[in-house]
Amino acid sequence: MEFFALYNDWAVIVLMMAGFYIMIARHNLVKKILGLSIFQTGIFYFYVGLGKVDGGTAPIFIEENEKLTEAVIYSNPLPHVLILTAIVVGVATMAVGLALIVRIYEKYGSIEEDEIQAIDEQEQINDHNGHADH
């Protein structure tokens, strides 16, 4: 089953496409942020899969009979460490995004992008008429 041999990469592709689709297709701002989060999770899985070695353990020396065994098969820790950083960045992005949504809701009373846009356009028209009246 060649097709399923790289099942982790398929998971990455599905997650990324799903997240990307949500970001494009949904007008709800919270859903957009969730889409972004799923999209980034796909990338995190990609990195994690990258470092995994079949049968590998954590990169630490294992003590056997009070002797250190040198030849331990271990997974590459570097991508895992890198992606810890990226996860933190992802959390921060989500926090900033959600904070923005809270303030958008306070100002507009809506978190639907098309409704907000309609409000903005209406105000622009009013503003323009206001100037013309002077």
Next chain:
Amino acid sequence: MPYNIHFPALLIVLPLMAAPLCVIVRHSFFSWLIAVVVNICVVLFSVSLLLQVIDGDVIRYTLGGWAAPTGIEYYIDTLNAVLMVVISIISFFSLIYSKASIQAEIAPQRYYLFYTGWLLCLTGLLGIVITGDAFNVFVFLEISSLSMYMLIALGKERKQALLAAFRYLIMGSVGASFILLGIGFLYAATGTLNMSDLALHLVDADQSRTVIVGFSFITVGLLIKSAIFPVYSWLPNAYQYAPSAVTAFLAGTATKVSLYVFLRFFFHVFGSEYSFAEMLLGKILMPLAIVGFFAMSIVAIFQTDIRRLLAYSSIAQIGYMFAAVSMATEAGVAAGVIHIINHAFIKTALFIAVGCIAYRLGSSRIADMGNLIALMPWTASAFIIGGLSLIGVPLTAGFVSKWYLVTAAIDSGWWSIAIMVLLSSLMAIMYIGKIIEVFCFRKTTENMKGADVKEAPLFMLIPLWALIIISVYTGINGSIVVGTAELAASQLMGGML
């Protein structure tokens, strides 16, 4: 041990440490003072670094003493040293300007947060430029972007800024994620993240599909980040609604830094041979750049808001830079770098001038700016000089960069591009001329009669004129900028690793 050995690290660490200090101080004046003092130090560090590498040397600073490729290194050559100087100077002048300008735009209890965000953003921008590690680029990119979203949304009145910041967040995060994914593919192909080391390994891995996929992801990510023509949609709203000091800072640095990453990846890491001869990047980018500077100049002509007009003009200017770089010749890259530097100063000065006008007028509609040359002579004349520079009138910095762009195009046989650059300059005459006409020959409109419009405060005029003088000086005596840009281009093209 020489005194300046740790300047590369201090350049990043100092603003990064000062940012939480501003939060602790929680005082609007002192946090401004901290930011300014730190910024002066950063200017001195970056000038000192530039002087060290101006002879063609390269500084490789190993963080924590771990030699690359195991550890992270800061890699400083002429290209990024000169960009660090530009970023820190622009940040310094915008910061001086922000002191007065944010009074009208940001709630007083949030001033210290403004300066915190500013310092973090400065850290991120400098970090992107200085680092020699591919993953570090992503981390610093996100540091600068996240603080930028926050700065854009900080204004108290403009609620459109919130949506602009949100859209920028979505677009920017997708762009950064693509870059992250691309770097992951490069790591999979080579097992290293150090840029110079990547360059060595990628020579052997040329035909691998992994590298091609990584290349594509990084390209798309960087195009979004630098707001080139089809993926620019986040930029106009962000520039229009952000607090004016932020717009000035953003316009001079953010997209330029993405362009720098572009240069670094496609000339240094992948090598111009691979990027432009094999992957035909130039053939893809050149049409986008040309359509970009044409279409965006036309859109700019029809804008009624002066900040939005300048925002579209910025996208057009990014088109020029990409057109220059896409030629993939040494002259082309040099022209691109010259334009990056010159345009950074010009656009920041213009946005500061617009900020001064909006500060007094309370409006950024062009129609409200009649007779401004009499009401605010210093601001209006600074804007006009900057505008002429944007068009590329002789004796201004814009002329120097257009000259080198056109010469580079003719040298590599792209006559049509040279002509198109000149034609689009005519459009710049139209949109800048439209503003100059209102400034000089229109009467003050009725709804502005009541407003007490006078010259902008001195604290806003000083940074404005400092930037204008820099750009006029580099227009008359272009040799400093041109010399460094040509050196940077030859280092980049020569593959000096």
